[in-house]
Every structure is written in structure tokens, then in C-alpha cells.
Amino acid sequence: MSCFDLVAVAACWCGAYLLRFNFSVPPDFMRTGLFNLAWILPVHAFMFRGFGLYKGMWVFASLPDLSRIVKAVGTAAIVVIVVAGFVRASVPIPRSVLVAFPVFLLVVMGGARAMYRAWREYYLYGALAAAGRPALLIGAGEAGVSVMRQLQRSPEWRLVGVLDDNPGKHGREMMGLRIHGSIDELEHWARELKAQHAIVAMPSASAEVRKRILGKCLKAGVHALMVPTLAEMMSSDRRLGGDTQTFREVNMEDLLGRDPVAIDCPNIDSMLGGRTVLVTGAGGSIGSELCRQIALFHPGQIIAYEANEYALYRLVEEFGRRFPEVPLVPVAGDVRDALWLDETFARHTPALVFHAAAYKHVPLMEDDNAWQAITNNVLGTWRVAKAAATHRVPKFVMISTDKAVNPTNVMGASKRLAEMVCQVVQGESPATAFCSVRFGNVLGSAGSVVPKFQEQIAAGGPVTVTHPEITRYFMSIPEASQLVLQAASMGTGGEIFVLDMGEPVKIANLARDMIRLSGAENIQVEFTGLRPGEKLYEELLADTEHSLPTHHEKLRMAQARAGDPQVVAEIIDWLRASRVPSPTEIKRELRRWVPEYAPFQRPLLQPVPNTGPVESSRAIGS
Incomplete structure (x- = not known):
């Protein structure tokens, strides 16, 4: 390649002379021009090497390569002009030659590389231009350009047009593709261009914008793929390319339209960094994600307390792969085991406890397992809290639920x-700051509705929903865990924090959206009636509660009725009794201790036709 560049220098030098003298160069000027090449060629060769022209490959020539050419040729031209000015030759170099020569050389060197790259790409990938599945590109920004470059080499995809909400771009072209119109016209252009897929190349757009775009895709019956955000690419080591491995499928977080959580990292780092942190229920959905989030702040060690042996084993294996530098101590144990809890606290002396262990499945815990729900969730919390107080743990955070608000079920x-219990133990043990954090459903947690729907869709349906009007709050597991850490950094003792869950989502619409995303339009939605203990809708505050804002926009503090020490003492004595009460007796006692508890009354389910996904109002933007 360097030989080509030196030949180009000689050719452009001679070409500048020919142009100057109208292709009839006088002999004296011809001799002087050729003589000067003897030092002009080494000057350019030195500049080309010095500016790194040969670090890149011609087949991948791009703007950085052109920039290096401009710098090298420009610097060499200055040297030539300076030398020509100092040397008093009998036949001087014409000024027009000194100006025309570097211009010619830039055109030849840059053009040659561009033509070579274009020829190679056409030779290698030209046959693919008409192949692949037609797809619309949504987003005419830099991410869109990157996608277009990569898909030029893809045998799988063929871009047929671009949509963007910027009216100034409409009607223009981007790398040969026309920008047809706005994203609101997706349905029209998908039908016009016969595109059944859309690639959303807007990784920096807000969650609300992505949600609106996905609504358009669902309405148009277009299968959407997402270009991952920078954070997703860094976490999964992905690069933009021309296959379905590169673009991720739409997930439920996209449908919910929730922006990433901003947390006070310095404050949390000072709380967790170098400290021993104990997490109960560490193998569960929330507990394991808490362990992952805590690991990012470089704790001294994490004590993973878990009753499920297999879940604990999986967590240990995962930490060995992902966080080998973070000491994880697996402790198999039940939160109701006071002796083992005391031994664990004494041995590891944690500075912070996250109590996530709980039985949480409403129908399973409603009747036959009501006693287990009460002993695990109440007695277990009391024993972990008492162990924390006894060993003077500075901070204790309990994971609560929106189902604790005006409860209709045992759970x-x-x-x-x-x-x-946490409020009462706080009053008895001021050395430990106890707080609770309430939030609703988390996507993908064990036993939650989303994995169930995914299994039913994979099996060909039907997808079962308990009631047409049932609604729930949703957030992602990482988002909930990050906000729990934020609440922990803010708690000073006795608070009940409430997470901002956004807008409630109709489960029936969620099911239909998931069916549409899967492409299985023939799957039906069936309504089965509310299960024992299940509410039509959840609340984050009880009828008699109010909330106060905090300095974090996604956290509020509930002004809840304080626990009565005598009542809690009576409950604990009852739970430590040597007999198992009947479900009826348990619910009767719960009504006495929790005045806002109204036991479940199964409503009559009005006849509702089982419908497919297309006969529905939308759960997300359309």
C-alpha cells in the first residue's frame, strides 16, 4: 500500500505540472520538477509513516483514515512550500503547482481507499442486497447508521426504509435508504413496504418513547427487535451486527416503559463498602438480586442465608463466575431457627441485614398453609430482628409488599x-435502625405471572387470567433491589418506605401483549376467576395511611399505624404455641390483630368470552 501512495505522490506532482502548463510543460520546468521528486518522495514517505496511515486496513477505510491522510498530506505540503521558499533555484516551483499538488494527492489517496472498500464490500456482500427478511429501521440517528452499516453484510436482514420523528429528515436519504416519515406512520409503511419486522435503533431514547414505539409495532402486527443500550452491551459483551443474536427481543421492562433508576451511589457505597452484609432468602428472586447489587459496591463479605439448598448452590456458582472477588458465605438455615440465627450473627457480625425471606404466594398460603405463612413471615421476621438487635447490627431492612395494604389474604x-414487629423491636432496640420497604410485583420472580404466561404461550395456550379487570403494579427485579438499597441508605429507624411503582397494568392486557410479541396470534386468553385471597387491585397505602416525600423521587414514607408492643408480644406467644390452629382460627385472630384485614370473598365472575389477543384495549402506548 505504501508503494501505491508513493506512486500517487509522483503522479499527482506531475499532474499538477501538466495542469499548470496546459499539458505542455517547458523542458526546464520538466527537469526541475522531476529533480524535486527526489526529496519530495522521502518527505511524504516519512509523513505517511509518522501519521500512521498504515495502521488501518483499506478494506475498513473510514473517517479516521481520511483524517490521518489529511494531516499527513497537509503537513508534507507545508514542508514542500517552506523548502521551495528557501531554495533559490534558477527555475522555481510554480505557486499553482504547490497548491494543486496536495489537493490532487488527497483526492487520489482518499478516493482510492474508498473505491477499494466499496468494491470489496460489493464483491463480498453485493449479492446479499436483495436477500434477507425485509425490515424497517426506526431511528435515523447514529445508532441507526451503525445498524445500516452492519446489515449491509447480513444475509438475514434487508432494510427497506427508515422512520424517524424528526420532520427535517423526512424525504431525505441515509446511506441510500429513504426516510419515509414519522414513527406514527409505521402501520402504513409496514404494509406499503411489506415489512413484518422493525429494528428499533434508539438506545438512548427514554423508556416512555420506547414504550410508545412498541405500542405502534404491536398495533401494526410488526415484530420488533431492540438495539441494546450501552449498559446492556457492556453487561453482555454484545456488538452491533447482522443477526438476531445482536438485537434483543422486546422484554417486559420495555412494555412497562420504566426509565433506569438513579441511586445515590456514594452514600450506598459508604454504607456497604468493606462491610459484612447478611441477606436472608438469598436464593430467591429479590434476595439473589440484592446480593448481586450489593456485590457491585465491594462489600467485605456477603452472608447468604437460605433454606433452599439448591437455590443457595446456584447462587454460589453464579458468584464464582460473576463476582469471584466478592466473598460469599453460604449459610443453609431457616429464619425460624433462633439458635442457628444467633450462631450465624455471632460468627459473622454483619453490619447490615436485608430480610427478604418470606412465603409470598397468595393462593398457596391462604388456607392449608396459612400457619406456615404466619410462622415464617411473622415469627421468622421477629427472630431475625431479635438476633440483629441482640448483636447490635447497625441497620436492618425488611422486604415487605403492597399486599400488606388493606390485606384480603393471609400472606x-x-x-x-x-x-x-419491626416497629416494635425498633422501640426496644434503638441501637439498630429497623425499616421496611413495600413494593408490588417484580417481573420474572419465581411464581409470578410473566414466567407463567411465557410457559403457557410456549405450550400453545391457552393463557389463563383470573379476572378481566384484575390489575397489578410491576417493576423489574434490579429496579426494586436498587431502590431497596437506596431506602436502606436513607433509613434511620422505624420507617416504612413505599416504592414508586408507576401505573397499574391490567393483567389481561399484559397477557395479550405477550401473545402478540410471541407472534402466536391464535392463542386464546381464558378467564378462570379469582383465586383464594386474590384482590382485583393492589394498593400501596392503606385507607388510614398517608405518605411523605423523601429526597429520592421514587421513594416515599408511609405514615402507618405503629405496632403495639403488647399485641406483638401476644402474637409471638401464640406463634410459639405447641399446636397448629385451623385456618379459620388463624383468620379470626388476624382480623383482631390487623383491623384493616378483610378476608377474601370470592366475587362472581360474570360470563366473559375467552378472547384472542387482538380483541383488547392496549396495555401500552399505541
Whole structure:
């Protein structure tokens, strides 16, 4: 390649002379021009090497390569002009030659590299231009350009047009593709261009914008793929390319339209860095994610307390792969085991406890397993809290639930009692700051509705929903865990924090959206009636509660009724009794201790036709 560049220098030098003298160069000027090449060629060769022209490959020539050419040729031209000015030759170099020569050389060197790259790409990938599945590109920004470059080499995809909301771009072209119009016209252009897929190349757009775009895709019956955000690419080591491995499928976080959480990292780092942190229920959905989030702040060690042996094993294996530098101590144990808890606290002396262990599945805990729900969620919380107080742990955070608000089920009532337990132990043990954090459903947690729907869709349906009007709050597991850490950094003792869950989502619409995203339009949605203990809608505050803002926009503090020490003492004595009460007796006692508890009354389900996904109002933007 360097030989080509030196030949180009000689050719452009001679070409500048020919142009100057109208292709009839006088002999004296011809001799002087050729003589000067003897030092002009080494000057340019030195500049080309010095500016790194040969670090890049011609087949991948791009703007950085052109920039290096401009710098090298420009610097060499200055040297030539300076030398020509100092040397008093009998036949001087014409000024027009000194100006025309570097211009010619830039055109030849840059053009040659561009033509070579274009020829190679056409030779290698030209046959692919008409192949692949037609797709619309959404987003005419830099991410869109990157996608277009990569898909030029893809046998799988063929871009047929671009959509963007910037009216100044409409009607223009981007790398040969026309920008047809706005994203609101997606349905029209998908039909016009026969595109059944859309690639959303807007990784920096807000969650609300992505949600609106996905609504358009669902309405148009277009299968959407997302270009991952920078954070996603860094976490999964992905690069933009021309296959379905590169673009991720739409997930439920996209449908919810929730922006990433901003947390006070310095404050959390000072709370966790170098400290021993104990997490109960560490193998569960929230507990394991808490361990992952804590690991990012370089704790001294994490004590993973978990009753499920297999879940604990999986967590240990994961930490060995992902966080080998973070000491994880697996402790198999039940939160109701006071002796083992005391031994664990004495051995490891944690500075912070996250109590995530709980039975949480509402129908399973409603009747036959009501006693287990109460003992695990209330007695277990009391014993972990008492162990923390005994060993003077500075901070204790309990994971509560929105089902503790005006509960209609045993599980919710048990979590409300657990909140009261923490408030009472706080009053007895001021050395430890106890707080609780309430939030609703988390996407993808064990036993939650989303994995269930995914299994039913994979099996060909039907997708079962309990009631047409049932609604729930949703957030992602990482988002909930990050906000729990934020609440922990803010708690000073006795608070009940409430997370901002956004807008409630109709489960029936969520099911239909998931069916549409899967492409299985023939799957039906069936309504089965509310299960024992299940509410039509959840609340974050009880009827008699108010909330106060905090300095974090996604956290509020509930002004809840304080726990009564005598009531809690009575409850604990009852739970430590040597007999198992009947479900009826348990619910009767819960009504006495939790006045806002109203036992479940199964409503009559009005006949509702089982419908497919297209006969529905939208759960997300359209």
C-alpha cells in the first residue's frame, strides 16, 4: 500500500505540472520538477509513516483514515512550500503547482481507499442486497447508521426504509435508504413496504418513547427487535451486527416503559463498602438480586442465608463466575431457627441485614398453609430482628409488599404483622435502625405471572387470567433491589418506605401483549376467576395511611399505624404455641390483630368470552 501512495505522490506532482502548463510543460520546468521528486518522495514517505496511515486496513477505510491522510498530506505540503521558499533555484516551483499538488494527492489517496472498500464490500456482500427478511429501521440517528452499516453484510436482514420523528429528515436519504416519515406512520409503511419486522435503533431514547414505539409495532402486527443500550452491551459483551443474536427481543421492562433508576451511589457505597452484609432468602428472586447489587459496591463479605439448598448452590456458582472477588458465605438455615440465627450473627457480625425471606404466594398460603405463612413471615421476621438487635447490627431492612395494604389474604396480613414487629423491636432496640420497604410485583420472580404466561404461550395456550379487570403494579427485579438499597441508605429507624411503582397494568392486557410479541396470534386468553385471597387491585397505602416525600423521587414514607408492643408480644406467644390452629382460627385472630384485614370473598365472575389477543384495549402506548 505504501508503494501505491508513493506512486500517487509522483503522479499527482506531475499532474499538477501538466495542469499548470496546459499539458505542455517547458523542458526546464520538466527537469526541475522531476529533480524535486527526489526529496519530495522521502518527505511524504516519512509523513505517511509518522501519521500512521498504515495502521488501518483499506478494506475498513473510514473517517479516521481520511483524517490521518489529511494531516499527513497537509503537513508534507507545508514542508514542500517552506523548502521551495528557501531554495533559490534558477527555475522555481510554480505557486499553482504547490497548491494543486496536495489537493490532487488527497483526492487520489482518499478516493482510492474508498473505491477499494466499496468494491470489496460489493464483491463480498453485493449479492446479499436483495436477500434477507425485509425490515424497517426506526431511528435515523447514529445508532441507526451503525445498524445500516452492519446489515449491509447480513444475509438475514434487508432494510427497506427508515422512520424517524424528526420532520427535517423526512424525504431525505441515509446511506441510500429513504426516510419515509414519522414513527406514527409505521402501520402504513409496514404494509406499503411489506415489512413484518422493525429494528428499533434508539438506545438512548427514554423508556416512555420506547414504550410508545412498541405500542405502534404491536398495533401494526410488526415484530420488533431492540438495539441494546450501552449498559446492556457492556453487561453482555454484545456488538452491533447482522443477526438476531445482536438485537434483543422486546422484554417486559420495555412494555412497562420504566426509565433506569438513579441511586445515590456514594452514600450506598459508604454504607456497604468493606462491610459484612447478611441477606436472608438469598436464593430467591429479590434476595439473589440484592446480593448481586450489593456485590457491585465491594462489600467485605456477603452472608447468604437460605433454606433452599439448591437455590443457595446456584447462587454460589453464579458468584464464582460473576463476582469471584466478592466473598460469599453460604449459610443453609431457616429464619425460624433462633439458635442457628444467633450462631450465624455471632460468627459473622454483619453490619447490615436485608430480610427478604418470606412465603409470598397468595393462593398457596391462604388456607392449608396459612400457619406456615404466619410462622415464617411473622415469627421468622421477629427472630431475625431479635438476633440483629441482640448483636447490635447497625441497620436492618425488611422486604415487605403492597399486599400488606388493606390485606384480603393471609400472606398480606402476615407481612403487615411483620412490619409491626419491626416497629416494635425498633422501640426496644434503638441501637439498630429497623425499616421496611413495600413494593408490588417484580417481573420474572419465581411464581409470578410473566414466567407463567411465557410457559403457557410456549405450550400453545391457552393463557389463563383470573379476572378481566384484575390489575397489578410491576417493576423489574434490579429496579426494586436498587431502590431497596437506596431506602436502606436513607433509613434511620422505624420507617416504612413505599416504592414508586408507576401505573397499574391490567393483567389481561399484559397477557395479550405477550401473545402478540410471541407472534402466536391464535392463542386464546381464558378467564378462570379469582383465586383464594386474590384482590382485583393492589394498593400501596392503606385507607388510614398517608405518605411523605423523601429526597429520592421514587421513594416515599408511609405514615402507618405503629405496632403495639403488647399485641406483638401476644402474637409471638401464640406463634410459639405447641399446636397448629385451623385456618379459620388463624383468620379470626388476624382480623383482631390487623383491623384493616378483610378476608377474601370470592366475587362472581360474570360470563366473559375467552378472547384472542387482538380483541383488547392496549396495555401500552399505541
